[in-house]
Amino acid sequence: MAELAYWEAIRRAHDEELANDPMVIAMGEDIGVVGGTYKATSGLYQKYGEKRIIDTPISENSYTGVGIGASMAGMRPIIEIMSINFALLALDTLINAAAKIRYMSGGRVSCPIVMRTPGGTAHQLAAQHSARLARVFMSTSGLRVVTPRGPMEACGMLKSAVRCNDPVIFIEHERMYNMREDVPETEFFRPLEGAEIVRKGTDITLIGYNWSFVLCMKAADMLAKDGISAEVIDLRSLKPLDRETIRRSVEKTHRVLVAEEDEAAVGTGAEIISIVIEDCFFALDAQPVRIHAADVPVPYAANLEHAAIPDEHDVYKGALKVMGRI
Amino acid sequence: MKAADQKRLLREMIFFRRFEERCFEAYMEHKIGGFLHLYSGQEAVATGVLEMTRRGKDYVITGYRDHVHAIKAGAPAREVMAELYGKETGSSRGRGGSMHIFDPTAHFMGGYALVGQPFPLAAGLALACKYKGTDEIAVCFLGDGANNQGTFHETMNMASLWHLPVLFVCENNQYAIGTRIDRSTAVTDQYKRVCGYNISSSQHDGQDIDTVMDAAAKAIEHVRSGKGPYFIEFLTYRQRGHSMSDKTAAYRSKEEEAEWARRDPITLYRDKLVKAKVVTDADVKAMERDVSNEIENDIVKFAEESPVPKVEDLNKYVLDDNPDPRWIGPLQNS
Numbered sequence A: 001m002a003e004l005a006y007w008e009a010i011r012r013a014h015d016e017e018l019a020n021d022p023m024v025i026a027m028g029e030d031i032g033v034v035g036g037t038y039k040a041t042s043g044l045y046q047k048y049g050e051k052r053i054i055d056t057p058i059s060e061n062s063y064t065g066v067g068i069g070a071s072m073a074g075m076r077p078i079i080e081i082m083s084i085n086f087a088l089l090a091l092d093t094l095i096n097a098a099a100k101i102r103y104m105s106g107g108r109v110s111c112p113i114v115m116r117t118p119g120g121t122a123h124q125l126a127a128q129h130s131a132r133l134a135r136v137f138m139s140t141s142g143l144r145v146v147t148p149r150g151p152m153e154a155c156g157m158l159k160s161a162v163r164c165n166d167p168v169i170f171i172e173h174e175r176m177y178n179m180r181e182d183v184p185e186t187e188f189f190r191p192l193e194g195a196e197i198v199r200k201g202t203d204i205t206l207i208g209y210n211w212s213f214v215l216c217m218k219a220a221d222m223l224a225k226d227g228i229s230a231e232v233i234d235l236r237s238l239k240p241l242d243r244e245t246i247r248r249s250v251e252k253t254h255r256v257l258v259a260e261e262d263e264a265a266v267g268t269g270a271e272i273i274s275i276v277i278e279d280c281f282f283a284l285d286a287q288p289v290r291i292h293a294a295d296v297p298v299p300y301a302a303n304l305e306h307a308a309i310p311d312e313h314d315v316y317k318g319a320l321k322v323m324g325r326i
Numbered sequence B: 001m002k003a004a005d006q007k008r009l010l011r012e013m014i015f016f017r018r019f020e021e022r023c024f025e026a027y028m029e030h031k032i033g034g035f036l037h038l039y040s041g042q043e044a045v046a047t048g049v050l051e052m053t054r055r056g057k058d059y060v061i062t063g064y065r066d067h068v069h070a071i072k073a074g075a076p077a078r079e080v081m082a083e084l085y086g087k088e089t090g091s092s093r094g095r096g097g098s099m100h101i102f103d104p105t106a107h108f109m110g111g112y113a114l115v116g117q118p119f120p121l122a123a124g125l126a127l128a129c130k131y132k133g134t135d136e137i138a139v140c141f142l143g144d145g146a147n148n149q150g151t152f153h154e155t156m157n158m159a160s161l162w163h164l165p166v167l168f169v170c171e172n173n174q175y176a177i178g179t180r181i182d183r184s185t186a187v188t189d190q191y192k193r194v195c196g197y198n199i200s201s202s203q204h205d206g207q208d209i210d211t212v213m214d215a216a217a218k219a220i221e222h223v224r225s226g227k228g229p230y231f232i233e234f235l236t237y238r239q240r241g242h243s244m245s246d247k248t249a250a251y252r253s254k255e256e257e258a259e260w261a262r263r264d265p266i267t268l269y270r271d272k273l274v275k276a277k278v279v280t281d282a283d284v285k286a287m288e289r290d291v292s293n294e295i296e297n298d299i300v301k302f303a304e305e306s307p308v309p310k311v312e313d314l315n316k317y318v319l320d321d322n323p324d325p326r327w328i329g330p331l332q333n334s
């Protein structure tokens, strides 16, 4: 085992996949000479050269389209978009092209790209740098959406995403790049599909993904001090969703909370609670709770930002509400 | 060019015209649904350019007015017609329709409905050709209206910067639906618009197939020899409305239509070949009959008789239907 930061885990996955398959390339703004805004591709330009590590102009929609076109001719591009906010400019090529080409060609053409990008709020970056947007992609047929919760998942899932034949939206988180974890030194893969029960419990199911999963784990520690045993699920994949794992857990605990950093409307929480109602309504002993961001553009002032975005205390309080303790 | 090839080209253009007109009839009979954009009047461009590319090797991509480009690139005409009929035997298995013909075997990488979207996809196909070290190129056909999209400018910049082997063919038919080019576009000579990206370009008559072939051959040679992208503009005219519902009377005059009808690419080429004694009027009549028979008794028949897709297969082709469990899982919880 070796301790790696999240950004190092992503760099390692790039490095191994670039070494493994000459059809793998990486492209994005400042990923080459600079090594990436979050260092996730540092050193790779020096190692693999400008043919494979491509610094692009600031043309999100079209350089994503270039990656998609290359993938249609057999290449496997890893496309970095510096922040998920900027991915809005690439929605045409991602959603209108990559997500639909396999289907509208009757399965004859595929687009094996990975689009990596950090989503989520960091520290006072204000409204135009704090988008989360997972829900935009998880509601699009033809895409896979994954959200690694830590370095081990980031490395193993990125490698799987590169080898997968579908377009994969790989959502990282600005607050997680320096998170550290022990990772096997030998090559390993983590599957793209399936939610994971990371902490077993009996009284309530807490469901989150990347950063909101971290909040759920912290809240579970706080609940344990109150004698409440929380089961914590990392969704891992937002598309497709693992309904089965959610259902089995709720049938055991009879109580459920979903945490997300997005606004609530038409989001992950809304989708999960709908699934719970459709699949195991009669198992519920209490009304479900969604923990989510305030319905406002993310503010700059630290106190306002704090009030807008959920933290572990919000998850903890929400869980107490489900438990009938408040 | 040999007489046999000239005859073949004339027959191909007659075939393409009849194919499109037959689509119109099938649409009126409700055999074809959705949006249908016909290519009648512009045949010399796709036929001439793709006569000069390497079939099944060079990549070809275009917008929604794509039937003729697909067939000339090598997609079987039967399968294109079956696609329009929404049949399982169609080029895209009935999942795409008129605007989304795909035939990767022919390296025809699709018709796309989003105006301007094929620009970056073409550059990506070209990037792959260059990366693999082949001398294949990508050819992207789009209309004059597409050049007002951001993707045009973004892609011209990258294609030039990275010396990508891509030929952009601008089919300037003067209109984007009902908006005449001078009402939407500050610089109406499209070939001038790529100067800012340092891309070689030229403008030609798109009605005379010999002119098209000569110009295309030079442009393709430029691209294939590693000199970077080339932007070639052809002046042409679509004879029908933009799509089935479009009435042209609202935005263009009968006189203008008649003017261009005099320069119909098929008539021009036929007259030229008759004058050169390559064909006789009787040959052309026979050709027309032959083409009609082929389209009716082979192509339309195939489309009519083919099965529709199975409803049980609705969810096929959304993602890879045979994913490798090593990468996909699903993860098992203990």
Ligand SMILES: Cc1ncc(C[n+]2csc(CCOP(=O)(O)OP(=O)(O)O)c2C)c(N)n1
Pocket: B065, B113, B114, B115, B116, B142, B143, B144, B145, B146, B147, B173, B175, B176, B177, B242
């Ligand atoms: C992004 C986008 N905007 C608008 C449309 C609607 N639309 C379809 S075709 C068209 C005109 C395109 O004109 P041009 O590029 O000149 O091609 P032509 O139809 O003349 O071949 C428009 C506006 C669309 N399909 N996609």
Ligand SMILES: [Mg+2]
Pocket: B143, B144, B145, B171, B172, B173, B174, B175, B176, B177
């Ligand atoms: Mg036009």
